[in-house]
Every structure is written in structure tokens, then in C-alpha cells.
Amino acid sequence: MRAVIVEQPGVVRVDDVPEPDPGPKDVVVRVGACGICGTDIHIIDGEFPPTQYPIVPGHEFGGTVVAVGEQVVEVEPGDRVGVDPTLNCGECYFCQRGRGNLCERWNGIGVGSHPGGFAECVAVPERSVYPIPASMDFRTAALIEPVSCVVHGFHVLNPQVGETYLIYGAGPMGLQNAQLARFNGASVVAILDINPSRQEIARSFGFEVVGASLDDVRHVAPRGFDNVIEATGRTKVAELAIDAVIRRGKLLLFGVCPPGEKAGYDAFKIYNEEISIFGSMAVLNSYGPAIDVIAAGAVDTEKMVTHTLPLDRFHDAVELFRQGAGLKIQIDPSA
Template identity: 50%
Template sequence: MRAVLIETPGRYSVQTVPDPVPRAGEVVVRVDAVGICGTDVHIVDGEFPPTPYPIVPGHEFAGEIVEVGAAASGVRRGDRVAVDPSLFCGACHYCAIGRGNLCERWGAIGDTVDGAMAEFVAVPAANCYRLPDHVSTTHGALVEPLSCAVHAFDVLPRALGAHYLLYGAGTMGLLMLQLANSAGAASVSVVDLNTARLEVARALGADATAASADAFDRPQGWEIVIDCTGALAAIEDGLTRVRRGGVYQQFGVAPGTATASISPFRIYNDEITILGSMAVLHSFGRAVELLAKGAVDAETMITHGFALDEFDSALKTFRSGSGRKIQIRPGS
């Protein structure tokens, strides 16, 4: 089969590699669509420490089951599925307390084992979630990023009628915006330096958008502030915008060595809660259901579909910051 193979950081190509063979409990999925995510770029650049090289990237994907291995139950050939890439060990302290996304031996398809930027990928049957008939596999490849956003809402306090401030109107920010409205936000304001992105945010339900939160004239602050950028300037600004008693959430991925300034006095005196949210936890099936319901506008979220052989162009398009979710469609 053809696959994107990253041999060492910075060295990648589309090559012919052996077809995957399912081990016990696994199935082979023919990949219809796989999204490019910031993590893939970090893997290409050698900036995602758990990566073993060589590796086939790709963890946001959906397709059709074409082969069922021994002892793989609950799925059939022909099932159209989205696949939870999480590989938790099931045995460590964090797995034992139900927090597998913090697993001591954390792994993920496309991050620590070969992934879906390929015609076929072998995955555990237990990670497969059947898509309803009316959800295409192209849209199904959005389930994984959506399930990260669902987990982010799982760790936020329930707050019907809260005012939200989001930093970043990229794919993740736009998913968070749509979920905030589903979750009963009184308003959602979105900050991004890219004005083209802000137009899309307004189309998807943002009440106010601007390049700086100063433009919103809300001196009391927001009950919930969420960074979806990982950019230090946004993070430090966001921390100052939290209303007394409110919550700041770090959802964007900042560089591992970055440090930000906070006011410990404000955290104390205004009783501000700071929360993190990392990847997917028990949220994949609910993301399928939210996508099926139309809680997010999948058509607007996906802007590009490249053939597998066009991986390099797809990566350049991603790096340029244009568009929203950029997909590789190996069958096209």
C-alpha cells in the first residue's frame, strides 16, 4: 500500500510499504479521510517526544473495515467507522483511576504506532465507533478533534448562562465555540489576529469577535476563558480576563519549555480556577453522537481534501495557516 512515511525528523515521503496485518483483536480500516493536526507537524519536525521513527502519522481518521482479525468482536467487514486513536495501557495508576489520557505508558495510533496517512491501517476493534448512515467518513474524520473538545467541556464546571471568551478561531477554537453554544453559553466572544478566521467564527455563532479582548468592553471579565492557541501572548492576556470566581482553561498546546506570567494574588483574591485539558477521555462515542446530531457544522469545518501523494502540498497548506481542517483522502 501507499503511505506517508516519516523516516527521521524532517525526512518524509509517500512510499510503498507492506500492507498492515491485523493482530488478535484488531481490524484493518481502509482510510477514507484523515485530518492533519498540529501534532502531525510536530512529529514531522521532531518536536513530539514520544514519537518513534520511522512512523506513519495520522490519528484523526475514518474509513471502512475491510478485514477483521482473530478475536476482534463487535465489528464487521463493511462497517464505516471513526477510530479513537488512544492506546492506554489499562494497568497503571492513571488507568486504574479512570484517567487513561494521563497513562504512564500513553500511546496513540499515528503518534506512537503507525497511523492513518496511508491506504490502510490496523487498529484495535475496541477503538472503532460505527458512524450513522447519514454521517460520511469525510465528516467522520472530525470526530477525533471533536472528542478532544468534548473532553475539554467534561473538565469545565457546568455553567448554563456563562459568558465565554475564546482565544483562537482555528479548527479547535471553532469546535469549542460551537460546543459552548450547545452547552448554553449566554455569549461567546472570540479573539484571533486573523480577521478571515473571525468571519467564520461569526458565521458559526460567535456573538462578538475581535483581534483583542479590549474591543469587547467587558471590564468585569468572563466566567469562562479558554485558550485554543497555545500562544503565550494569548495565554497571558486570557488569564487577566477571567471574571472573579471564574475559570481559565488551557486547551491549546504551548511549547513544552514555555512559561507564562500569572498574578498569584488574583488567583487567590478572585478565586480563579485554572484547568488543563489533554486529548481524549471517554469522549469519543459522545463526539460521534454530537456530530450525527449536527452540533458542529462539519461542512464548514473541512476546507481541503488532498490525495495521499499530495501530502507535501497538504502540509504546506497547513503551515500557511489557510483554511480550516485539511484532510488527506487516500482513496481519491
């Protein structure tokens, strides 16, 4: 079968590899669609420390079960599934306390040492697969993982119905955060992006309060926003975003900023205005809820997926991603 292999940082090829054999508790999934995300680019560039090379990347995918190991009980060949890429150990201090996303031996399908979804087929543990509704296509199934990161962010942030939101960044993650906010009973959802074409995309999702800087949107929440979500992954933005938070409001650092960079805050302001700053890392008990909110129409999946390329054009897909083209770029290994 064909698969993308990142041999070492900077060395990527699409090649023939052996079909995977399921272990006793594994299922083999024929991949129907797999999305590209910033983490894949970091893996290709050697900037994601947990990755062990060589690796087949790809952690945002769904497909059809084609084989199961002898101890598999819940799924059978023919089932359509999404795959939660998280592989936490279950035994460490954090896993035992229900914080598997912070596992001390954290691993992930397509990101750590386990082969991922940029392949025709992949073997994954049975506990990682979730049945999807018959009405859900695989392009949509490949959005469950990024949406499940957003759902985890909302679990951390714990916003209330009727509150105001400001989202920094109108890329795929920013727009998914914005759509979840709307779905979650927001009174106002404002979006900032310095890129005019991304602003236009945000408007096409029905968001009317869109701008390039805080001054463009301040009029909809003159005292500040209840929930400010940083989804650009830029440390400078994470720093400036504090200026948008209302007294007693919350700032969620959702974007992945480069490690080691520092954001400076006025400590008195945090104290005096009772501001809370949260972090949200990957997926925790949020993959199932993500399936449910997508099935309920929280996310416009038609608009989210702008490019679908066959496996053999993986390099072109990466190039499109690096150029910031469209929104979600997916690979369809069956094409």
C-alpha cells in the same frame, strides 16, 4: 498500498508499503478521510517526544472495516467506523484510576509507535473503533477526534447553562470550542483572533462577537467571562487570558504551548477572585460523546473542512497547513 512515512524528523515520503495484517484482536480499516493537525507538523519537525520513527502519521480518521482478526466480536467487514487514537496501557497507576489520557506508557495511533491513518489501510485494535451513524460521511468522521478533545475539555471545565465564554483563537480548535459552547447553552460566545481572515471565518459560523483583543469584546461581559478557553497554544496568550476571567470564573488551557515556557500570574488575583485554571490533555471517555454531539448538529462540519487532498499530495497539504490556509485540511487516501 500507499502510505505517508516520516522516516525521521524532516524526512517525509509517500511510498508503497505492505498491506497491514490484523492481529487476533485487530481490525483493518480502509481510511476514508484523515485530518492534519498541529501534532502531525510537530511529528514531522521532530518536536513531539512520544513519536518513535519511522512512523505513518495520522490520528484523525474514519473509514470502512475491510478485515478483522479471529477474536474480534463487535465489528465486521463493511462496518463504517471512527478511530480513537488513544492507546493507553490499562495497567499503570493512572489507567487503573480511569485517567488513561495521563497513562505512564501513553501511546497513540499515528503519534507514538503505532502506524496511523495517512495510508490506504491501517490495522487498529478493536477497542479503538467506534461505529458511526449511516448518515455520517468520512470527512465528518475525521473530525470526531478533534471534537473529542474539545468534549474532554468541557468535561474538565464543567461549564453551566447560561454562562459566558471567551475563546482565544479562531483556528479549527478554537471554532470547535466555540461551537460546543453554543451547543452547551452559552449566553455569550466571544472569539478573539489577531488574523482578520480568521475573524471573518468565525463570523461565517454565526458568531457575532469577534475581535482582535479583549478590549474589542469586553462590552458583552463587562465583569469578565465565566469560561475563558485558550486555543492558540501561545504562552503569552495563556498569560494574558487571565485578565478576561470573571470573579469565580475559569480559565482552560486547551492549546498546546511549547514545553518549558512560563506564564506569570498575579497569585493574589487568583486567590482574591477565586479563579480556577484547568488543563485538558487529549481524549478521555470523550470519543463516543463526540460522535453523538456531531450527529446532533453541534459542529458545522461542511464549513470546518476546507481542503481535501489525495495521499500523494501530502506534502502540499502540509504546506497549506503551515500557511494557515482555510480551516481543516484532510487527506482522502481513496482519491
